[in-house]
Amino acid sequence: MATGRTHRPATRSRGIPxxxxxxxxxxxxxxxALSERSVPTVSSEELAAAAGVNSAKLRKDFSYLGSYGTRGxxxxxxxxxxxxxxxLGLTQDWPVVIVGxxxxxxxxxxxxxxASRGFRVAALIDADPAMAGxxxxxxxxxxxxELEKIISDNGVSIGVITTPPGVAQQVCDxxxxxxxxxxxxxxxxVLSVPDGVDVRKVDLSIELQILAFHEQRKAGEETAGEDAxxxxxxxxxxxxxxxxxxxxxxx
Amino acid sequence: MATGRTHRPATRSRGIPxxxxxxxxxxxxxxxALSERSVPTVSSEELAAAAGVNSAKLRKDFSYLGSYGTRGxxxxxxxxxxxxxxxLGLTQDWPVVIVGxxxxxxxxxxxxxxASRGFRVAALIDADPAMAGxxxxxxxxxxxxELEKIISDNGVSIGVITTPPGVAQQVCDxxxxxxxxxxxxxxxxVLSVPDGVDVRKVDLSIELQILAFHEQRKAGEETAGEDAxxxxxxxxxxxxxxxxxxxxxxx
Numbered sequence: 001m002a003t004g005r006t007h008r009p010a011t012r013s014r015g016i017p018x019x020x021x022x023x024x025x026x027x028x029x030x031x032x033a034l035s036e037r038s039v040p041t042v043s044s045e046e047l048a049a050a051a052g053v054n055s056a057k058l059r060k061d062f063s064y065l066g067s068y069g070t071r072g073x074x075x076x077x078x079x080x081x082x083x084x085x086x087x088l089g090l091t092q093d094w095p096v097v098i099v100g101x102x103x104x105x106x107x108x109x110x111x112x113x114x115a116s117r118g119f120r121v122a123a124l125i126d127a128d129p130a131m132a133g134x135x136x137x138x139x140x141x142x143x144x145x146e147l148e149k150i151i152s153d154n155g156v157s158i159g160v161i162t163t164p165p166g167v168a169q170q171v172c173d174x175x176x177x178x179x180x181x182x183x184x185x186x187x188x189x190v191l192s193v194p195d196g197v198d199v200r201k202v203d204l205s206i207e208l209q210i211l212a213f214h215e216q217r218k219a220g221e222e223t224a225g226e227d228a229x230x231x232x233x234x235x236x237x238x239x240x241x242x243x244x245x246x247x248x249x250x251x
Numbered sequence: 252m253a254t255g256r257t258h259r260p261a262t263r264s265r266g267i268p269x270x271x272x273x274x275x276x277x278x279x280x281x282x283x284a285l286s287e288r289s290v291p292t293v294s295s296e297e298l299a300a301a302a303g304v305n306s307a308k309l310r311k312d313f314s315y316l317g318s319y320g321t322r323g324x325x326x327x328x329x330x331x332x333x334x335x336x337x338x339l340g341l342t343q344d345w346p347v348v349i350v351g352x353x354x355x356x357x358x359x360x361x362x363x364x365x366a367s368r369g370f371r372v373a374a375l376i377d378a379d380p381a382m383a384g385x386x387x388x389x390x391x392x393x394x395x396x397e398l399e400k401i402i403s404d405n406g407v408s409i410g411v412i413t414t415p416p417g418v419a420q421q422v423c424d425x426x427x428x429x430x431x432x433x434x435x436x437x438x439x440x441v442l443s444v445p446d447g448v449d450v451r452k453v454d455l456s457i458e459l460q461i462l463a464f465h466e467q468r469k470a471g472e473e474t475a476g477e478d479a480x481x482x483x484x485x486x487x488x489x490x491x492x493x494x495x496x497x498x499x500x501x502x
Contacts, residue, residue, distance in 0.1 A: 158462055
């Protein structure tokens with residue numbers, strides 16, 4: 001079979017734009033909530049509002065999945081949950097290691113949202129010998145001397161780094177050398193990785209910055225009587241503003 | 252892409268679109284890194300790459316700030332840092348309370364990225380009497396009976412909820428009743444708030460879902476020899492996805 005893409009539409013899984021990929025988890029989360037309430041179908045408008053996305057953008061996104069819904073009925077909730085989970089690769093088991101078991105590492109180990117999405121915490125790793133053997137979230141912490149063996153034994157491809165910033169690059173290098181190809185970095189530092197390795201960096205302060213912007217605006221509205229510019233702010237409140245809301249920095 | 256508000260105009264008070272507001276912290280972070288290396292100017296292409304945003308989008312975003320750069324020279328780094336900080340309201344002090352001092356609350360209390368952005372942890376609050384008085388990140392934890400007094404005494408308008416999900420709504424209600432108008436919710440539950448209150452909800456598993464998508468794609472490429480369609484997939488790692496990288500769910 002050397003005929004290229006003739007049998008597949010251009011919107012096949014690997015042709016999904018990055019921005020659409022980033023929205024799939026939002027749809028999935030909203031759909032899971034509907035599924036838990038046994039809602040059978042959902043309109044694009046309802047789902048868009050629940051996911052906080054513009055409904056035209058949602059329909060475009062779903063067209064990449066080959067999912068067009070039924071006019072007057074909407075989308076089948078269960079089928080969409082299945083389609084998006086499959087597209088994201090969540091129908092398989094992803095063993096994950098967390099390196100650096102301080103407060104944040106422990107919080108992530110205890111985070112219920114991982115397991116429910118197919119992410120199994122395969123191991124917790126810490127450089128402190130005093131931590132080795134200690135139980136966190138029901139898992140015994142292992143010493144970082146074992147890192148390479150743990151990665152190899154568990155077939156781990158995703159590593160979460162919650163170490164202090166000063167050692168994050170070294171931990172990252174060891175993870176990559178041992179075969180990890182995706183890194184979720186919580187350490188406040190920029191990591192260098194070779195081509196073919198994905199890094200996503202979480203900055204927990206970015207959300208607060210966006211809230212601060214709105215707080216500042218609200219403070220401005222309170223003094224609207226004294227401020228003609230603030231007073232001209234439209235008061236209507238449309239649903240689902242179409243905004244990018246990144247917490248993550250590129251590697 | 253999703254935002255934390257369902258009742259905000261898509262165009263901001265000063266004419267800045269919601270999506271642009273969400274990108275300002277990304278630019279600020281990249282600019283701060285340049286500033287720390289004493290880089291005086293930066294081109295839109297360089298800055299866009301560092302922030303993981305399309306450069307045309309960056310130029311459009313900066314035009315809302317009235318910042319157009321100088322052809323052949325680029326943008327003045329220090330001035331842009333100042334402009335964006337001012338726009339986001341980061342040039343003022345934002346006292347923040349964190350409610351629920353488990354691992355995640357403690358991790359956030361210790362998180363250096365807050366203080367450097369003008370967010371001062373004014374108080375740590377927990378419902379467990381055994382926690383009261385305990386020092387976390389150099390701050391004595393206070394009992395939740397004091398919540399209303401703490402909010403009022405410190406003029407707090409931003410609350411961070413890191414409680415178990417079962418009590419998050421109740422905590423949210425008390426924060427709002429006490430005068431908090433912005434909530435950053437880490438609890439895995441959906442909060443209801445009155446109009447005029449902003450909620451942003453962090454889902455830490457969303458990033459892992461996006462990594463899983465890429466892992467799945469990489470696994471597909473490894474079998475490219477057997478699959479001409481997979482072999483036609485471009486090999487470059489998606490560096491700097493164009494803007495939309497959400498960790499946040501709508502409230």
